[in-house]
Amino acid sequence: MKILVLEDDFTLSKEIKQFLISKEFECDAIYDGSLVIKQLQIAHYDLFILDINVPGKNGFEVCKQIRLIDKETPILMLTAFGEVSDKVTAFNNGADDYLVKPFHFDELFVRISALLRRKSMPQQVEEKIIVADLEINLTESKVHRNGNEIVLSPKEYQLLVLLAKAKGKSISKQVIAETIWDYNIETNYNTIEVYINFLRKKIDKDFEQKLIQTRPGFGYFIKAE
Numbered sequence: 001m002k003i004l005v006l007e008d009d010f011t012l013s014k015e016i017k018q019f020l021i022s023k024e025f026e027c028d029a030i031y032d033g034s035l036v037i038k039q040l041q042i043a044h045y046d047l048f049i050l051d052i053n054v055p056g057k058n059g060f061e062v063c064k065q066i067r068l069i070d071k072e073t074p075i076l077m078l079t080a081f082g083e084v085s086d087k088v089t090a091f092n093n094g095a096d097d098y099l100v101k102p103f104h105f106d107e108l109f110v111r112i113s114a115l116l117r118r119k120s121m122p123q124q125v126e127e128k129i130i131v132a133d134l135e136i137n138l139t140e141s142k143v144h145r146n147g148n149e150i151v152l153s154p155k156e157y158q159l160l161v162l163l164a165k166a167k168g169k170s171i172s173k174q175v176i177a178e179t180i181w182d183y184n185i186e187t188n189y190n191t192i193e194v195y196i197n198f199l200r201k202k203i204d205k206d207f208e209q210k211l212i213q214t215r216p217g218f219g220y221f222i223k224a225e
Contacts, residue, residue, distance in 0.1 A: 001116065002026040004045045006036060006062060007078065008054040012101075016049070019105045025112075033057035037065060045073060047115060050095075052079040052086070060093050067094035071141070071154065074115035078103075088194050091155045129164045132224040134203065134211055136164055143203075150202050155180065159195055160203070163212070163222045172219040196220055 003020055007013040008031045020027040030039060034056030036048075048066060052059035063075055077090040077098045087098050097111050129136040133146045141157060143150045152160065158180050163171055173189045196212065204210045211222050 001046045002028070002044065003047045003049060003112070004036070004039060004043075005029040005049045006033060006054055006059065007031065007049070007051045009051075015105075016108070019108070023109060031055065033059065033062045036062045037069075040066070040069070046119075047112060048073060048075045049112075050075060050077055052077060052081065052090070060089055063090065063095050064093040067154070072119065074119055076111055076115060084191055084194070087191055091191070091195070092153050092198070094154050096154065129161070131164055131211060131222055132209060133207075134164075134222075136161060145203060145207065152199075152202060155195060156198055156202070159192075160199055160222075163220055166221060168221055168223040170215045170218040170221045175219070 001024075003025050005013060005016050005020075005027060007016060007029065010031070013029045013031065017027045017029045028039065028043065028045075030036065031054065033050075033054045036050075036057070048063075050059040050062055057065070059077055059079065063077065066073070066075065071094075074096045075094060077095045078101060079086065079090075079098075080101045090098050096115055099108060099111055127137070127139050129138065135144045137143070138161070143152055143157065143160065159176065162176065162179055173192050176192050177189070196214075200210075200212050204212055209224060211224060213221050213223055215221060
């Protein structure tokens, strides 16, 4: 397994690289966001670790650019910023997880292991999920409503699929956190609320029939009204 680390703090970058090597990963470290895409032209990576505040292109821009050419490889964001808005921006640009500095290397390893484990899970046998005029093509990871394609970020898509597979049953924030983010984000449940709002704007806003529902005290579900 090979990991690319984008981190402009030389000391931290060196420590992360040494730690990953000790865990039997291969690792390349770069310090300027504008160099990431060039690096992808000469090497393949199984996971990206991106600091947000770096020279050249920042981590948000790099994340978004990676997702234009690679929608599958996990991306873990590293930053000193802990605001929910920064986390939402990271996820909305295609990140899979978010770790705030300072952090313990054991936690970094747990996050990496969870992301790689999810990547290695076998693909779903089910090909499509249909709820009213909403169609989710699991094979192509595409979403249509009333025949029109709806473009979702990776996290939005994962959340939509999770709700749709429940077939009308409520999914709690706890389950959403553990399933999509691979760890308990109890203190950041407002992030989930933000993502539900993202989905409602894209899935329901332009349609009379609303599909994404809230059951107070229990969670969220998808069902035709």
